[in-house]
Amino acid sequence: MTVADRLLPLLRRLDPETAHGVALAGLRLGLGPRTGPITTPRLATSLAGMALPNPVGLAAGFDKNAVAVEPLLAAGFGFVEVGAATPRPQPGNPRPRLFRLAEDAAVINRFGFNNDGAAAIATRLARPRAPGILGLNLGANKASPDRAADYAEVLAVAGPHVDFATVNVSSPNTEALRELQGRAALAALLEGVMDRNAALAKPLPIFLKIAPDLTEAEIADIAEVATASSVAGIVATNTTLARSDLTSRHAGEAGGLSGRPLFEPSTRVLARLYRLTAGRVPLIGVGGVASAEDAYAKIRAGAAAVQLYTALVYQGLGLVGRIAHGLDALLARDGFGSVAEAVGSGVDDWLRN
DSSP: OOHHHHTHHHHTTSOHHHHHHHHHHHHHTTOSOOOOSOOOTTTOEEETTEEESSSEEEOTTTTTTSSSHHHHHTTTOSEEEEEEEOSSOBOOSOSOOEEEEGGGTEEEEOOOSOBSOHHHHHHHHTSOOOSOEEEEEEOOOTTOSOHHHHHHHHHHHHGGGOSEEEEEOOOTTSTTGGGGGSHHHHHHHHHHHHHHHHTSSSOOOEEEEEOSOOOHHHHHHHHHHHHHTTOSEEEEOOOBOOOOSOOSTTTTOSSEEEEGGGHHHHHHHHHHHHHHTTTOSOEEEESSOOSHHHHHHHHHTTOSEEEEOHHHHHHOTHHHHHHHHHHHHHHHHTTOSSHHHHTTTTHHHHHHO
C-alpha cells in the first residue's frame, strides 16, 4: 500500500474538492505509486495505432489542469488523459459541486469545465516528461458564441504536446452542451476538429466521448457520424443524469453521476456501439470500473481499453496495479493470449440482457 493510499481515510474527512486538491499536491510530492507502466505480453495492446503497455487508463477530470502528469504516468496506467481544457480559463460552477456517495460507491459532480485554459495547460504539457501515452480532453467555454469552434481551438493550442485528443460533447454540466451530440451538429463539429487536426505537424488520433443517456436511435446516429468522420475511436461513456436505487443523502444533487451505478448502463451503450460499428471503431469503456472483473467485462463487451476515475476516490491509486495484474490473470484463465483477442467476446451477453 502506498503512502497516498494510507492517507485515504484522512482525505475522506475533507470536503471532496479540497481532498482532491490535496491528493494532486501529494502526487507532485512523490507520495503516489512509482511502478511505471505495468505490462505483460498479454496486457500490451494497441489503441488507434498507439502502443499501450496495458489497457487501463486514467479518465479525464482527475487532472484537469495537467499539474501531475509525470507522477500519474508513473502510477501504472497504460495511458493518461488530462483536461477538459477550454480555450479560455473559466471558474466553473459554484461550490459545492462535488459529492461523495459512499454508500453507492459513486460520485456526483457539476464542475462545469473549470480549468486554467488551453494556453496554461499547453505550457505544462510542453515540459519534458517520462515516456507514456498522454491525451487531452477538449471542451468548450460556457459563454462561447461558437462552442463547436472551441474544440478546434484547444486542439490547435495544445495538440502538439499530446498523443491523442478527445472531443467531449457529453458533459452534463455545461448547459446545452449535449445538444452537440445530434447528427447535424456533431458532423459539423467533427469536420472542424478534423480540419484543424490535419493542419498539425503531427495529426493525432481523435476520440469522441458520448453520454450514456441516449436512445438506441441516437446511439446509431453517433456511430454513423463517427464512422463517416473518421474518428479514431469512441469513449463510452461520460457521467449520467439518471438516478435510480441510490441510498446516499446526496443522491438528489444535480450533476453527473459516476461510479458503480453507471457500470451497467455505460457497458450496454458500449456493447451497442461495438455491434453497430462491427468492431471497426476502437472503443474505450468508461463508467464504474472498480476491479479487474469490471475492466474485463468492458473489454468483453467491446472495449479495446478502459478508463477509471471514481473508484480511485474510494480505493486509491494502488487500484491501478490490482486491476492490471488481475486482468492479466483473467485473460490467462480464459485462454486469451492478448487483450485484443478478448475484445467483444462477450458482447452478445450484454445485448441479450
